[in-house]
Amino acid sequence: MVNSSNALVWLELVGRPSKFFVGLAMIAIVFMSGCQPDDDDVGQEVEWDTTPFVLSFPQHIVAPQLPLDNPLTVSKVELGRMLFHEPKLSGDGSMSCATCHLQSAAFTDTAKLSVGIRGLEGHRNAMSVFNMAWNDNGFFWDGRAELLRHQSLLPIQDSLEMDETLAGAAAKLSADVAYQHAFIRAFGDEEVTAERMALAMEQFMLTITSFNSKYDRYLSGMESLTESELRGLELFNTEYNEFFPEFSGADCQHCHGGPNFSNNQYMNNGLDEESDMTDIGRIAVTENPAHLGQFKVTSLRNIALTAPYMHDGRFNTLEEVIDHYNEGLHSSSTLDPALAATMSTGLMLTAQDKEDLINFLHTLTDERLAQETDYSSPF
Ligand code: HEC
Ligand code: HEC
Structure with a gap:
C-alpha cells in the first residue's frame, strides 16, 4: 500500500479549473453582491459559462x-455554493444550509x-456533507x-428546518441581481426554478471533498502513523474472533470499510431493542420489515470533528461509541449478524485497545476541509 513518493498524488476526473479562474469568479460575485438591483452593471457582459x-x-x-x-461546470458549482450559504432560502431569512452544516465541523x-x-428542534442529528460524490446509495x-438534487430541496420546505416554499425562495432569488447573473452564467438565462437550484446545489456538494487526513498522507508515504495509531488501524480492520481473544479485532471495516470508511449501506448497529425504537429508520422509506432500525452507515472521516454521534446524537464522545460496540449492543430482529455474533463476549477490547482505536480515528481528520475557501461562504 505504502509507496515511496513524498507527495500526495492527485488525480483529476476531467482537469482542475485553475484557481485563477475560480478566484476571478469569486471576485466578480463579491463585487456584484454589493450592487443594488437599480445600479445594475450596464454594459457588463454576463454570459453563459460552460467551463467544466x-x-x-x-x-x-x-x-x-x-x-x-448534471455535468459539473465551474459556474453551476459557484451558484450552488451561493445557494448553500444563502439565508434567503429560509422563510424568515435567518438560516442557510450552512447554519446546520458548519464548515468548521466537517x-x-x-x-x-x-x-x-x-x-x-428537529428529530435527528445533522449529517456531515463531504465526499458526497462517493455516496451512491x-x-x-x-x-x-435518492440523489442530492432531491435531497437539497427538502430542508428548504421542512417546517422544522428552513420553512420556505420553493416558489417563495425562487421569487427572492429572482429579485437579486447577483443571482440573475449567477443563473445566466450557470444556465444561460436568469430564470430561477427549483430544478435549477437543486442541480446547482447538487454540483456544489459533489465538489466538497476530504482526502487530506494524516491517514491519507500515510497511505501516500508522506507521513507515518504512531505505534498506537497503527495498532488502532489493525484493530479496525481485524475480524472479531471469539476463540482467540489475542487475535480478535474490532471489525469496524465490516461496515465502515473502503476509502470513504462507509459501505454505503443501511444497517442496524444495535442501538435499541425493538420496543425502544422511537425512530424506525429505513423501514419508513422502504416498508420492508428487514429494514427496521436500519440507518445509513456514515463515513468515519473527520469523525473527531462531528460529535455528538448517531442519528439521534446519543453519544457525546468516541469513547462512548467504542463502549457501545464493545459492550453495549442491543439485540433486535434486524441487528447486523456480525454484530450479533459478538454479543456473548463483547468485542473484548482492553483499555489500551480502545485508546489505540480512538487514536486511529483521529488520523481521519482533514484539517484542510475547514479552511478550504472554495467551500466557504462567498458573501
Ligand atoms: C435545521 C438544520 C438543517 C438545515 C437548515 C439543513 N440541514 Fe441538511 N441535514 C440536517 C439533518 C438533521 C440531516 C439528517 C436528516 C435526516 O436524516 O432525516 C441532514 C442531512 C443532510 C444531507 C445528507 C447527507 C448524507 O450523507 O446522506 C445533506 C446532503 C444535507 N443535509 C444538505 C443540506 C442542504 C443542501 C441544505 C440547504 C438547502 C441543508 N442540508 C439544510 C440538518 C439541516
Ligand atoms: C454492522 C455495521 C457496523 C459495524 C460493524 C460498525 N458500525 Fe459504526 N455505524 C454503523 C451504522 C449503521 C451507524 C449509524 C447508526 C445510527 O446512527 O443509527 C454507525 C455509526 C457510527 C458512528 C457515528 C457516526 C456519526 O456520524 O454519528 C461511529 C463513530 C462509528 N459508527 C464507529 C464505529 C466503530 C469504531 C466500529 C468498530 C468498533 C463500528 N462503528 C462498527 C454500522 C456499523
Missing part, C-alpha cells in the same frame, strides 16, 4: 460516478438534534432522498 469543473482526488481513491445528466453541527428556524439517515 474538474474534481480532483488522490491516487489511492477510486473515481466516483458523477451524474451524467459540515455538520454540534447540536444533539439540529435546531431549525425559530429555534425549533441515497441520502439522509434513512436514505429517503
Whole structure:
C-alpha cells in the first residue's frame, strides 16, 4: 500500500479549473453582491459559462460516478455554493444550509438534534456533507432522498428546518441581481426554478471533498502513523474472533470499510431493542420489515470533528461509541449478524485497545476541509 513518493498524488476526473479562474469568479460575485438591483452593471457582459469543473482526488481513491445528466461546470458549482450559504432560502431569512452544516465541523453541527428556524428542534442529528460524490446509495439517515438534487430541496420546505416554499425562495432569488447573473452564467438565462437550484446545489456538494487526513498522507508515504495509531488501524480492520481473544479485532471495516470508511449501506448497529425504537429508520422509506432500525452507515472521516454521534446524537464522545460496540449492543430482529455474533463476549477490547482505536480515528481528520475557501461562504 505504502509507496515511496513524498507527495500526495492527485488525480483529476476531467482537469482542475485553475484557481485563477475560480478566484476571478469569486471576485466578480463579491463585487456584484454589493450592487443594488437599480445600479445594475450596464454594459457588463454576463454570459453563459460552460467551463467544466474538474474534481480532483488522490491516487489511492477510486473515481466516483458523477451524474451524467448534471455535468459539473465551474459556474453551476459557484451558484450552488451561493445557494448553500444563502439565508434567503429560509422563510424568515435567518438560516442557510450552512447554519446546520458548519464548515468548521466537517459540515455538520454540534447540536444533539439540529435546531431549525425559530429555534425549533428537529428529530435527528445533522449529517456531515463531504465526499458526497462517493455516496451512491441515497441520502439522509434513512436514505429517503435518492440523489442530492432531491435531497437539497427538502430542508428548504421542512417546517422544522428552513420553512420556505420553493416558489417563495425562487421569487427572492429572482429579485437579486447577483443571482440573475449567477443563473445566466450557470444556465444561460436568469430564470430561477427549483430544478435549477437543486442541480446547482447538487454540483456544489459533489465538489466538497476530504482526502487530506494524516491517514491519507500515510497511505501516500508522506507521513507515518504512531505505534498506537497503527495498532488502532489493525484493530479496525481485524475480524472479531471469539476463540482467540489475542487475535480478535474490532471489525469496524465490516461496515465502515473502503476509502470513504462507509459501505454505503443501511444497517442496524444495535442501538435499541425493538420496543425502544422511537425512530424506525429505513423501514419508513422502504416498508420492508428487514429494514427496521436500519440507518445509513456514515463515513468515519473527520469523525473527531462531528460529535455528538448517531442519528439521534446519543453519544457525546468516541469513547462512548467504542463502549457501545464493545459492550453495549442491543439485540433486535434486524441487528447486523456480525454484530450479533459478538454479543456473548463483547468485542473484548482492553483499555489500551480502545485508546489505540480512538487514536486511529483521529488520523481521519482533514484539517484542510475547514479552511478550504472554495467551500466557504462567498458573501
Ligand atoms: C435545521 C438544520 C438543517 C438545515 C437548515 C439543513 N440541514 Fe441538511 N441535514 C440536517 C439533518 C438533521 C440531516 C439528517 C436528516 C435526516 O436524516 O432525516 C441532514 C442531512 C443532510 C444531507 C445528507 C447527507 C448524507 O450523507 O446522506 C445533506 C446532503 C444535507 N443535509 C444538505 C443540506 C442542504 C443542501 C441544505 C440547504 C438547502 C441543508 N442540508 C439544510 C440538518 C439541516
Ligand atoms: C454492522 C455495521 C457496523 C459495524 C460493524 C460498525 N458500525 Fe459504526 N455505524 C454503523 C451504522 C449503521 C451507524 C449509524 C447508526 C445510527 O446512527 O443509527 C454507525 C455509526 C457510527 C458512528 C457515528 C457516526 C456519526 O456520524 O454519528 C461511529 C463513530 C462509528 N459508527 C464507529 C464505529 C466503530 C469504531 C466500529 C468498530 C468498533 C463500528 N462503528 C462498527 C454500522 C456499523
